[in-house]
Amino acid sequence: GAGVSQSPSNKVTEKGKDVELRCDPISGHTALYWYRQSLGQGLEFLIYFQGNSAPDKSGLPSDRFSAERTGGSVSTLTIQRTQQEDSAVYLCASSLSSRAAYPLNEQFFGPGTRLTVL
């Protein structure tokens, strides 16, 4: 079956512009996660959705970052007034559930969106 897909694969934008990154999780997966990998840095958690529960936004670096998940499926990560330090690869992952034990909470990653802010 299809894996996690993300679009666009690459995005170049100017400082101060808004960007939207899209994630299509694996069908039937109730949990969806956004991560960021800055150049030379490790991966960091941004935000997480589980079903219809309120999202866990504890990893968002500033209020310029927001995400929504419509209909429990597709998610959009929005970065407003982009800054150069926002340049990174943004990764999305999904799992059948986040609250269950292995293997239901195993995360499957998308290919990422490489964002470059000039």
Next chain:
Amino acid sequence: KNEVEQSPQNLTAQEGEFITINCSYSVGISALHWLQQHPGGGIVSLFMLSSGKKKHGRLIATINIQEKHSSLHITASHPRDSAVYICAVSEVVGSARQLTFGSGTQLTVLP
């Protein structure tokens, strides 16, 4: 916050060598993941384990819960194994199961 440390940061091996990458973490976890990231950024989940040992092809992952340590082994390494290998741990934070990532090990296998 759980700290995840990997070693070595960089590893160069000759084709055919046996490779070991280590991962240590600081607090209790629900599971440990080994991920592979190829140039271009895509991430593949190799293993998810909470105890003992798992094997898939030439890859073997072990975990020692008491010592808070895991190892990833690659037998008969091949140039196509060249990638960044990332250790990540799942903690239960409230009701979320987020991943905390190590900094990765860059593996280069030379022909």
